[in-house]
Amino acid sequence: MxxxxxxxxxxxxxxxxxxxxxxxxxxxxxxxxxxxxxxxxxxxxxxxxxxxxxxxxxxxxxxxxxxxxxxxxxxxxxxxxxxxxxxxxxxxxxxxxxxxxxxxxxxxxxxxxxxDNPGAVPPPPTEWSPTLQSIPDQLCIDIPAHLHDQETAYWSTVTSRPLTEVPHHPEFLRLPAPGPRGLHLLLHRTNSPGQVQAHLDFATTNLPAETTRHLHQGATLLQTHPSWTTLLAPTGTPYCLTTRHP
Structure with a gap:
């Protein structure tokens, strides 16, 4: 390595x-x-x-x-x-x-x-019920369009990973890693002004149930999509729940 x-x-x-x-x-x-x-x-x-x-x-x-x-x-x-x-x-x-x-x-x-902190063994998803599991498994890097080319080149360089397109979603690029490597990395081209930001994504076996669970903990619903939901934590941090399997 x-x-x-x-x-x-x-x-x-x-x-x-x-x-x-x-x-x-x-x-x-x-x-x-x-x-x-x-x-x-x-x-x-x-x-x-x-x-x-x-x-x-x-x-x-x-x-x-x-x-x-x-x-x-x-x-x-x-x-x-x-x-x-x-x-x-x-x-x-x-x-x-x-x-x-x-x-x-x-x-x-x-x-x-x-x-230089250690890391090698992925944590398991949390089982909330027999039909509901979830885990925070991905960092999404939100990149304004005017910064996209330089920022994506930066991430490919510092991770030593190739940029991989996401089918049917041209606004996303993945940085796949060989084997367990902690959180996945996803690059997201946005139309927002300002600087690059990052948000956390959860994977879950049941998106509606997981959304309800987060709302009960104090999150605010921002947007719903077929394969993900965008929420706002009580402190103002946006994050997403997705249908990816944990």
Whole structure:
């Protein structure tokens, strides 16, 4: 494996300080995963720990009042992976390589961390009933059309993965990984202005039942489609439920 190729992908839910506790509880409840003890200089980090397998979601308390997601790419060599990303158009935000991570921003403005945390075993879906299972299994990178070409080239470079078209959906590109690699990556061309953003996707065996379950936990329904539903978490973070099998 190349020193820069990610062996695992995980997502960070960045929650404002005044909504951190309620937001963390919401994500615990909809995933079925328990929050770890806090860590970091200010207790700002925690992990949503599945009962088996390796974690793919973490939570961070932020102080700028904005709910969002950022991406962690787990790599063998954080310095070399970050250097490659800068060559692909990223910008360096913070070098904490001595602590195992480097923070960058993609050409389109999304925060991406290169980290050396372990990850190898996918967590199983949570079984809510005999007919309902679900799991957060994908990060969707939402790319405004005017940033699309450079951003998609960046993601193909830093992941060492080819861009693969999605049948009947020209607005999507997949970055398939060989074998288990944490969260899947999906690139989505949008008509929105502004910077690149990321949102979380769940896979579920029963989309209507899973939608109802999330609404009962405090989510707001934004849109419905035949194969996915778009929701808004109580802290203002959009995310989707999909008909992909968990």
């Amino acid at each position: 190349r020193k820069t190729a990610p062996y695992w992908v995980s997502g960070f839910l960045d929650l404002p300080a005044d909504a951190h506790e309620a937001g963390s509880r919401f994500w615990e409840n909809v995933t079925g995963w328990r929050r770890s003890a806090p860590r970091g200089d200010f207790g700002e980090f925690s992990t949503l720990e599945p009962p088996a397998g390796d974690a793919t979601l973490r939570v961070q308390r932020v102080f700028d009042g904005v709910s969002r997601m950022h991406v962690d790419l787990h790599v063998p060599d954080v310095r070399e992976a970050a250097r490659q990303s800068l060559d692909a158009g990223a910008r360096l935000l913070a070098d904490h390589a001595s602590d195992g991570y480097i923070v960058t921003r993609t050409p389109g403005g999304l925060a991406v961390c290169f980290v």
